[in-house]
Amino acid sequence: MVLLLSRVDRDFSWVGAGSVVIAAVSGCLPAFGVLLHGSVEQLRLPWSVPFGEFFIELDPLSAWFLMPTLVLSALSAIYGVGYLRAWQGRRSLGPSWFFYCLLVLGMMFVLLARNAVLFLMAWELMALASFFLVTFEHERESVRKAGWIYFVATHLGTAFLLVFFLLLGRETGSMDFTVWAEKGVRTHGPANVLFLLAVIGFGTKAGFMPLHVWLPEAHPAAPSHVSALMSGVMIKTGIYGLLRALTFLGVPPLWWGWGLIAIGLTSGGLGVLFALAQHDLKRLLAYSSVEHIGIITMGLGVGLLGVSTDSPVLVVLGFGGGLLHVVNHALFKGLLFLGVGAVLHGSGTREIDHLGGLLKRMPWTAAAFLIGAVAISGLPPLNGFVSEFLIFLGAFQGGVSTGGAVAVPLFMLVAGLALIGGLAVACFTKAFGIVFLGEPRSEHVAHAHEAEWTMRLPMLILAAGCILICLFAPVVVGSLKTVLESMTGLQPLVVDENLAAAISPLSFVVLGTALFLALLAALVLLRRHLLEHRRVETDVTWRCGYAQPTPRMQYTASSFAQPLTDLFGPLLGTRKIISPPRGLFPAEAALKTMTPDFSHEAVYRPVFGRVHEWLSQLQRLQHGKVQLYVLYIAVTLIALLVWELR
């Protein structure tokens, strides 16, 4: 795994990508072994950092997160080789690859670290590396701004984590994760505070709804293969952190489960609504990541409710669904970001309303994107359906018999997830339909071209993954066994028994899926047979009697989403700038819509404006006179001395 370090700093794409791939392959093997056997592998090295110890461990939970991280890192790296070729000659690609490898390394150590100091260092490494990756095109103003928003947001989150770790350290007198997991915090007061700190700290990275501001800024700014990595796996380190933190905090009170489900519903619902209102493809995907983080959080909430009420079936289905969705989202969101990268690469724009008809020019990308779109909408026969099935099943199972305090949040989850599913279909039929189908809406599409094979191959592998996870759903869910055992401390027998409750309906789902595919094949044959000796003509689309159609008359993304964005207008705050047609022979008319992020507009901007004002007062201290600086130092030293001798 440490192969990475030795070879990264070379100015050559293949070396960078190759080292990531090698690291991924060599990392995946032990991870797979750990998952299979439920064993734990440790490495402890002495370290001179105070309170720090170089202590890494690979347990099933880490392994479960590590696998998609490494796979997506490798695939995105291969993709990056082709994607960054456009910049070759214009810019040194060395730094980009260096930081890419650092990011992968940082993520790996976040997942493996078992010492708080090491964890925080890895966390920072990950944040800094991704910051430099986001600002790859730093000559653009918007990219720099996005980078700073990301930088500030992620450090605010880290501040909360620092407090979280310090408090835990004070409670237990150690910085060791294994000690924390054994001793834990058994008293309610501190546990509640720590839970909130962890939710805010890790939630900032994961993108829980009011804390998500950096996501829609940073993802569009980064190069596409980096967006795929950040959105597919980096934000999941927040989920991992939260799960790890929960193992320290003892038996959760009921309201934690309520809280996570509420967070999940807000993130999920608002995430998909904002995604629907976007017309920048990458922003759309970024908001959709917020949505899926919400769905994962709902699963965790169900699991927590199960732990609180001592109901193993909820634990297994909730955590299991959430964890599986982590992997699924890594696959299809990675796929979609790579697909958008290919669109951007080929056509030069990611404005949905300027695209159209790309399927004819980029058939491979389109097919892969279609699979990603169906999967992300949570529809059979693809993987998104499987994890959402588990979460739904958990909610229904729990709702059957429990009292109101558990059943109410579960049924709210059912209603909310159903709405989110419906809206996701709207969102991704829009994304796929407007971009790839119909007639080209602008010049951009005219010179669009299919991506080269280094870019196509990762997309196809990810698409295949989406299909395979559904077809082998029972096996995949079965492999969650060791993770659930080590994470929840349930007896293997209990886990087995309750996983069976998930696996047996899933095998029916697989049967249904297989029947669906068989029926589809039969229908294809039937149609071919029917049309064999018939007239098959082509003509223009039926224009309902209108003779002079132009591509500009097509429905656009904005008009497609308009009924829903209007209905949820109070939540979205979409602004419209309309100049309606006037007079008998109207010359021109225009409509512009934009949906600014409400939490950015209403909370962060005013708060940071105030902070900026306040801090600029401090600038008076800095005026460039060396003598005065010396004075500051002297005053500080004397003050410290006085403090010490007091």
Add this chain to the structure above:
Amino acid sequence: MMTDLILVLVVLTNLKLLGSSRLGSSIRVVAAQGVMLGLLPILVHVHELSLHFAALAAGTVALKGVVFPWLLFRALREAEVTREVEPYVGYITSILIGLAALATSFWLGGRLPVSTGEPASLLVPSALFSIFVGLFLIVARKRAVNQVLGFLVMENGIYTFGVGVVAELPFLVELGVLLDAFVAVFVMGIAIYHINREFDHIEVNRLDQLKG
């Protein structure tokens, strides 16, 4: 069973009121609600049916089902206003708020220390719900007619409460409340008529121009 049915219908009519955009249909819904509630005491006290329950039922049905709607329709016709409700809070938001209020009513209903002594545990929650909806209609709608309706719905809630909880005294209590409601509707009906004559509209939010 029958009381449950009636109470569920009352809940539904309340939701319908929240989502209704026409004044005319709102009036009809409130009338229907009144008639259903009029029948309620007979069903609740089916074993001890007496003249005074019958009288109460007949009185309520006549007043709420016939007299009030007639007065309100008359006010509507005389005022010749447009038939739209003109909400401050949109219909869909209103329905969602209504659902939240319903959940709250059930939660509160389970905790209020009142023993209905009846199997119909729906009585208290639906009474509370009617009161909430009435209040909401008064607050969140512009039209004076709608505020009268809100007032009536609230009165219906109190009435439901009375039927379930105050098993002994309903006649007197109800009579008092009914009288109040009658006077109120009468006064407001006249007021609407006169406001309209003076100012050519009956939007409550413009009444603030009257202050000195």
Add this chain to the structure above:
Amino acid sequence: MNAFSFIPLLLALVLSPLMLGVINRTKAFFAGRHGQPLLQTYFDLFKLLQKGVIYSRTTTWIFRAGPMIGLAAILTAALLMPLGKCPALLAFPADFLLFAGLLGLMRFFTVVAALDTGSSFEGMGASREVFFSALTEPALFIALATLVRETGRLSLSTMFGQASNAHWLHSGPVLGLVVLALVIVLLAENSRIPVDDPNTHLELTMIHEVMVLDHSGPDFAFILYTSALKLWLLGALALGVALPFSSGNPWLNLAMALGGMFGLAVAIGVIESVMARLRLRVVPQLLIGAGAVATVALILTLK
């Protein structure tokens, strides 16, 4: 699974086009016309299957795949839906999730195929389709949650098997509200009045019909058959709740369920005859109202 559980599937496959015939005859009766033959949908299907096709030059393979994926999805869904007391071929915990998922898949490809033509009218229909279905989805799921809570069973077949007339006596309001919500979902999902008018002549006001304007020949036959099956399956869903009575004899139960299905078709015909299509602006209120009704039922089961 026994031989008996093939029956709901077979009946759905054979009789679903007849539902449309019954609805049309009922409407004709109310309009004082003689109306088209009861078997008209079958004639249409056969006629379409024998025709050639015309494709728009704008379209791609998505447009050709859409009807097939839709039909395959609905056929798979038909395996999951019981008819009255007669269980479905496939029954497993939370099978209704797969049912809803397959309907979603069908919708996804109908919409995408419509967008493939690049026609603004079809885009408009697609937009409305996803709009309305996003609102019916919660109503459907809350209604299902209520049924799960009420019967304590997690599969459609066992749910309907478990439900009995005792449920109507004991918690009639709950079942009544669920049926109401499901019927609204049925009307909206199948593009019937008051949400959509299947017989309108103006493309601008249509939802489902406008999305399939460009399909022809066997493709359109697939679509027509898909809609008939969808109507039948959602009808069976509402019916299973509305008529949970068991006579003890499976054949009698089946006859009763069939009678119920065609009763439902007549009821839809009556609704379509006495109601006008709602303004588009008002439709969301109706659908959210269905969700609200289902929520009331759910709250009643939770108390």
